[in-house]
Amino acid sequence: MTRAVTLSEVAREAGVSPSTVSRILNGTARVNDDKARQVRQAIEKLGYTRNAFARSLATGSSGIVGVLTPDIASPFYNDALSGIERGLMGSGFSPLIISGHWRTGEEEHAVSLLLNRRVEGLIILGGQMPDHEIREVAARLPVGVLGREVDLKDWGGVALTMDNRQSARDLVTYLVGRGHRVIGHISGPQDHTDARDRLRGYREALEECGLRFQPSLVVQGDFQEPSGLIGMQRLLNRHADLTAIFAANDQMAYGARLALHRLGLRVPEDMSLIGFDDLPGSSYTTPPLSSVRQPMAEMGQWLARYVLGRLRGETPEPFAPRQELMLRESVASRRGTH
Amino acid sequence: MTRAVTLSEVAREAGVSPSTVSRILNGTARVNDDKARQVRQAIEKLGYTRNAFARSLATGSSGIVGVLTPDIASPFYNDALSGIERGLMGSGFSPLIISGHWRTGEEEHAVSLLLNRRVEGLIILGGQMPDHEIREVAARLPVGVLGREVDLKDWGGVALTMDNRQSARDLVTYLVGRGHRVIGHISGPQDHTDARDRLRGYREALEECGLRFQPSLVVQGDFQEPSGLIGMQRLLNRHADLTAIFAANDQMAYGARLALHRLGLRVPEDMSLIGFDDLPGSSYTTPPLSSVRQPMAEMGQWLARYVLGRLRGETPEPFAPRQELMLRESVASRRGTH
């Protein structure tokens, strides 16, 4: 790559001073129309592209908001990324997305890379990074976190989380209301807060409804499809009287669905099934899967706006993400109810 | 954000000159161990983070590879993003991802933003940007394109594309081989090259097999699920003797699947179904969907390596992406075959 054209070269070509070119580029001050035209021509002729580094160095601001995502290919977090993009649009800021692959070391590396690039704000999606490290960053710049509980109040940051426990409770209560009495749960990995909360919600809902919690009705998966398939088989072996399954996420529900299909069991006639997360595909499974939707895009957008607001010194308006039960066709009523 | 600590502040704190600190940071030259230790302490104490802008400005290299993706939330292209990440890993380069939302204007804006940030290479995934603009960029830096046909040879770039036509032919030939004689096609939007090629492959396969191509067996969709659902219904109304469907992508196949489900038609017993793209979910639909897999991650990784190689002045080894027929359980044999 041949050395790029500089602003002063443009200035020389147009017969004006560098500052004039700068002023035209930034609209910082009114300039003579004639000169403006000449400068534009020179820019065109030389194929000038402004150097963002030099600019940032001089102005002291990067125009970048860092985004740390656990996985660039996660359908779940990517909705949040879309929201962040939308929230940043037209603000003059652009996102710099780095993924941490759920590994603390990589996440820390990513954050320091972002700090090196002088991001002016940071949005963290999920991940494993220790709370105190997040707070350290939050002390320096506006930070918004999505999908994990971090106390950032004293540091001037926010964490948007969903009430996994409550939603799980709602889901299971719904199943009970439809007449189900023997409800299995395919849980997520128990070192994961969300997974624990969803299991807790399941248990609490059962007890609130006067049903006994039985450990044998729970199998643990890893949030991936295969574990849902295996879990379903195990559950079926243990409890022939099972009529409904609550999977801790949609992916495992898909796995369970396939296990049932292979056994010739119909959903929802023979077995009701319910998931969590409402992946884009879930409205087109057969039958469409009931699940709970987290407004990832809205949350992402709000976080972007939050960071921008803080950058402008505004006090942000609060936001309460609302999870939504997406009731579709994967649950049937059992006779003998009510 | 309080002004960040600079290198010279570290130098002063450690009682050495800025250049010494720089040398230690970069390992550019051997320095006294004692001083090195003092500098490290100063860095620690002051919480110094290096300014990537100043560094890039001084060195003249950004360490960034730009990535233009049509949609940050597309499951299809995101596999490629993962591959790019992997390909860049450990190279000292990091990706800067911007999405163009399938809009030419936004894409152009994104590219100029990347150019401003002095990316040293560029990877373009799909999109709508005119070929000549891509060539213009390719004349300045290493460019790799994925998923669209662009002639970049004379500009020193590559475009990785898949043979959609051939794969579609293989798929349809496979259906015919399994005894199907009346095969419907839900096509993609015909202003889209991939969609056209897949339709052509369908048609050619039919003719090669001695079956007549009938326009009434084709309905046009838009690559989204709902259009697959509607298309399926329309096809069924026109041709009661239909035994198999080739959908131009998996998403439409999902829609078709649901339409069949609602009508009480079984897959594959009553209707065989086949898609294209092999989305992550397709191995867990009921039944698992036959499709054709494009090695997006591998292609992304290769492109990253390609760009890095060009940056180092190497001549890249060629790469022929191979599509793979993923034959699963959504196709049945019809009696009377062979």
Added chain:
DNA sequence: CTGTTAGCGCGTTCAC
């Protein structure tokens, strides 16, 4: 309105 001057934070000669 416009040109001149002085940095922004860092890497890199070039002398010592």
Added chain:
DNA sequence: GTGAACGCGCTAACAG
């Protein structure tokens, strides 16, 4: 080994 001086490309005061 190490420091001083200069420049990377641009913006922002400061005069005019």
